[in-house]
Amino acid sequence: MELDDAINARRSIRKFKKGATIPKEDYLAMIEAGMYAPSARNGRPWRFAVIESRKLMDEIKKRHPYAKMLESASGLIVVLASPGGDESSSFFQQDAAACTENILLKATDLGYGTVWCGLYPIKERASILSDILGMPEIPVTMIAIGIPDENPLRRGVFEPERITFL
Amino acid sequence: MELDDAINARRSIRKFKKGATIPKEDYLAMIEAGMYAPSARNGRPWRFAVIESRKLMDEIKKRHPYAKMLESASGLIVVLASPGGDESSSFFQQDAAACTENILLKATDLGYGTVWCGLYPIKERASILSDILGMPEIPVTMIAIGIPDENPLRRGVFEPERITFL
Numbered sequence: 001m002e003l004d005d006a007i008n009a010r011r012s013i014r015k016f017k018k019g020a021t022i023p024k025e026d027y028l029a030m031i032e033a034g035m036y037a038p039s040a041r042n043g044r045p046w047r048f049a050v051i052e053s054r055k056l057m058d059e060i061k062k063r064h065p066y067a068k069m070l071e072s073a074s075g076l077i078v079v080l081a082s083p084g085g086d087e088s089s090s091f092f093q094q095d096a097a098a099c100t101e102n103i104l105l106k107a108t109d110l111g112y113g114t115v116w117c118g119l120y121p122i123k124e125r126a127s128i129l130s131d132i133l134g135m136p137e138i139p140v141t142m143i144a145i146g147i148p149d150e151n152p153l154r155r156g157v158f159e160p161e162r163i164t165f166l
Numbered sequence: 167m168e169l170d171d172a173i174n175a176r177r178s179i180r181k182f183k184k185g186a187t188i189p190k191e192d193y194l195a196m197i198e199a200g201m202y203a204p205s206a207r208n209g210r211p212w213r214f215a216v217i218e219s220r221k222l223m224d225e226i227k228k229r230h231p232y233a234k235m236l237e238s239a240s241g242l243i244v245v246l247a248s249p250g251g252d253e254s255s256s257f258f259q260q261d262a263a264a265c266t267e268n269i270l271l272k273a274t275d276l277g278y279g280t281v282w283c284g285l286y287p288i289k290e291r292a293s294i295l296s297d298i299l300g301m302p303e304i305p306v307t308m309i310a311i312g313i314p315d316e317n318p319l320r321r322g323v324f325e326p327e328r329i330t331f332l
Contacts, residue, residue: 097263
C-alpha cells in the first residue's frame with residue numbers, strides 16, 4: 001500500500017469481526033515496522049507483548065475503563081518501554097509513540113483495524129497491564145487489532161491555520 | 167512510495183545539501199500527514215512552526231546543544247502541543263510524537279532527509295524554542311529537513327527476542 005493511502009485509511013476501529021485470528025507473521029511484520037521507528041539516541045527502549053489469550057483480554061477489559069473494544073478484537077499489542085540511564089530516557093514516551101504509529105500504519109497496510117489506547121502516564125492504567133503481564137518495563141500504549149467491522153469517517157483534519165511560517 | 171519502503175528508507179540525516187529550498191507545498195504535505203496521526207480523544211493538540219529563516223536557524227543552532235545539523239538543513243518543523251483540560255492532556259507528548267513520525271515518513275516519500283530532535287520534556291531545550299517562537303504551546307519535537315548529503319545505514323533493528331506472545 002502507498003504511504004499516503006496507509007496514512008489516509010488508518011482509522012480508530014472499535015468494532016471487529018469476532019473470532020478472526022491474526023497469523024503470527026502479521027504480528028511480527030507490524031512490530032518489525034514499529035522497531036524501525038526512530039528513538040532518542042537510537043536507544044530502542046521498547047519491548048512488546050502480543051496478547052491473544054481471550055482470558056487475558058477479558059481481564060484487561062474488566063479493569064481498563066476504555067477497553068470495551070477487546071470484546072471483539074483478535075489481539076492486543078502492548079508497547080512497553082524501559083527508560084535508560086542517560087538523558088534519552090526522557091524521551092521513552094515519545095519513542096514508544098513513534099513505534100506505535102508505525103505499527104498502526106503497517107496494520108492498515110495488512111488490512112487490519114486498530115485502536116490506540118493510552119496507558120502511561122495514567123499510572124492506574126499502566127499498572128493494570130504491569131500486573132497482568134508481570135513485565136518490568138513500563139506499558140506505554142496498547143493497540144487492539146482485528147478485522148474491522150465498522151467503517152468510520154476519518155477524524156483527522158488538515159487545518160493549515162495551525163501552521164506558522166517563519 | 168510504498169509504506170514499507172518509507173519505513174525502511176527513513177534515516178536520521180544530519181548532513182544536507184546546502185542552499186536547497188523546500189517548496190511550501192511540500193511542507194504542507196508533510197504536516198498534513200502529521201495531522202492525520204491519531205491523538206488521544208481526537209484532541210489534535212498540535213500546532214506547527216516551519217522555520218526557513220537562516221537567522222532563526224542559526225540562533226537555534228547556537229543555543230541547542232544538538233542542533234549542529236541546522237548548519238546545512240533547508241528548514242525546521244517544530245511540533246508544538248497544547249495540552250487540553252481533560253485527561254487527554256496526559257497524552258500530548260505521545261500525540262506530538264505520532265504526528266512527528268508521520269511527518270518523517272512523508273518527508274522520506276518526498277525525497278527529503280530528516281532528523282528528529284527532542285525538546286520537551288527537557289525543559290531547557292523546549293524553552294529555547296519557546297523564546298524564539300514566542301508561541302504559548304509547548305515545543306515537543308523539532309525536525310530538521312533538507313536534501314540528504316549522506317547515506318547512513320539503517321540503525322533500527324528487528325529484534326524478535328523483544329516480543330512475548332501470551
